[in-house]
Amino acid sequence: MLRLPCPLLLAVGLLWGPLVGCGGGDTSPAVDAGPPPPDAGPPDAGPPDAGPLDRVPPIVTSHAPASGAVAVPPDRRIELVFSEPMQTQEGLLQLLPETAFPDNGRVKVRPQDWDASGRQVSFAFPGGLPLETEVTVTASQFLDVAGNPLPAAFTFRFTVSDGQPPRVTATTPSEGASRVPLNTAQVSFTFNEPMDTRVGSLAPQGGLTLGPATWADARVLTAPITSTLVNNGQYAVRLEGFRNVHGQAFSGVPTLGDGKLDFGTGPDLTPPTVVSASPAEGARDVATEYTTRVVLTFSEPMKKSVGKAELVDGSTRTVLSPLWTGDGFSVSYDVTFLLRHNAALGIALTGFQDAVGNALDPKPYLGNGVLDFRTVLDTTRPYLESSNPVDDAQDVYPAEVYLTGGTPATGLRKRFTFVFSEPMDTSVSRVTLHETASPGTFRSFNGTWATDRRTLTVTVTAVATGQLPVAETRAYYMDLTGLKDAAGNTVETTFPGPGGDGRIGFLTLADLPWLDHACAHALAVTPTAVTATATFSGASPRTDALHGHYTVTLPGGNGSFTGYTRMRLGFERLYHAFLNREVPLEVTDATNGAVLEVTLEPVPSACNELTHMATFRSTANPELRARFGPAPAAAFRLVLEEHD
Structure with missing residues (x-):
């Protein structure tokens, strides 16, 4: 309706009033009805303004099942959630495949399908969703409360499970x-x-x-x-x-x-294999001086009591001794000084089995059953590893008493032993012994190589009968620089440590003639066996023969042995009782009971048969009582000498 401005209507009213009030002139005027009613506003203004009109269409904000969902339980409801309240009597679902649902899949919304907010609608299917079927859901004809429809039909899909629990x-x-x-x-x-x-x-x-x-x-x-x-x-x-x-x-x-x-897992039927080795199979750069062990590691624990490993060097085969790890997975073999330089070598394996008896399958790693490798040329100079005496020793006894096997029965010599870092050329054994104060004064000796080709023993003999092999209280050195290893490398002369210059220096002690004499008796004289008594008596055996050699057995037990012997010696003379091990000795004057002073000390290494010396001086009374022990063992050797 066209709405006119209020001033214009008022003007028309004033003009229209006199005109309509006229009529024949004899009509009386209308009764005054009083003041006009209040102005209710412009004519046809309609109800008061409620704000802007809702023209925004609703949308689906979420749904269930999710789009693309699989294994949806057949009893699952289909739910839609909208962006705003909807008209609860409007809306349609179209479900595909149509034949799987009542009414060809057409589901009309009902007010009771909505929640209280009017935003969520839920559809139940008493007969269940079709099993193992992809269902397509299309929502249409839904209106919000203002009557706005969905902007377009909303479609999503999901797949129904077989109705069984997950498995x-x-x-x-x-x-x-x-x-x-x-x-x-x-x-x-x-x-x-x-x-x-x-x-x-x-x-x-x-x-x-x-x-x-x-x-x-x-x-x-x-x-x-x-x-x-x-x-x-x-x-x-x-x-x-x-x-x-x-x-x-x-x-x-x-x-x-x-x-x-x-x-x-069942029984073990899988053959074991070698999985690694050191040196590695086919290695061609093995340095013998740094290879002291060959190590094999297997795929599983092995039977430690069987299997043989042989070092193959051309036609020579050397059986090696195994050292197994506790778990049986690895075994190692000591090949120190067994590997030739610049040689094709191998470790042949035979008879190996795993813990249950399956035979070794060598093919995966070894191929032919032999660990093959090659050593490199030897360019390393040998050096002295140890010696006897040690370098710079200050206590070298000048003589060693030994059995000659002829006449005289014993003689004097001095032996030196040298051990080198690798096998040596055994055709070269000559060394020289020099006096340190006069290097030009020397003697040459040919040593003897041991079967290991590393150990050289040099025997120094006296220049003349009655002389010592080396002079007492004198400094010497043994020169070894003329020796060389199996490859021809000469002895190292700049190696750090004792003997690193290829020389062994030493200082000799003073000679002890009575010790040399006692050693001769200990070596050449058959010992006389005596059994000491537990208490001293006339029945105690005598051990007083000068130059005599005795085997004394002490009474006792449990690691503690003590016994008595008798001695009848000269008037106030000095005596040495040489022993083959440390045994305490107490000497008592049998007449007055006085205890004599006894000194027990180790002796230099003049022979292996004597190690200690007990020294005492006899009294005016010739009869002496000797108590030996307590000692940890019952038997010992004794040689008695008088110090002239």
């Missing part, structure tokens, strides 16, 4: 497997539908331990095996608390049956 369709190892390899690294489970990855745990049994389980995707679960599988082991993994993404609990049927994965 495992495949496992690693396979359910019920009985010969699972010992090196199996993990267990895995494949489900038939997406699972809720936030819940569920794996419970290993039978001594099996697993690391943290991880989901490759929502269908595949894996867990590393962290324990060692053993032969004939029976293992299981129980699945606890698993459910699918729709909250339906896991069922072990049909793959697992009892809800756990069961498997066993």
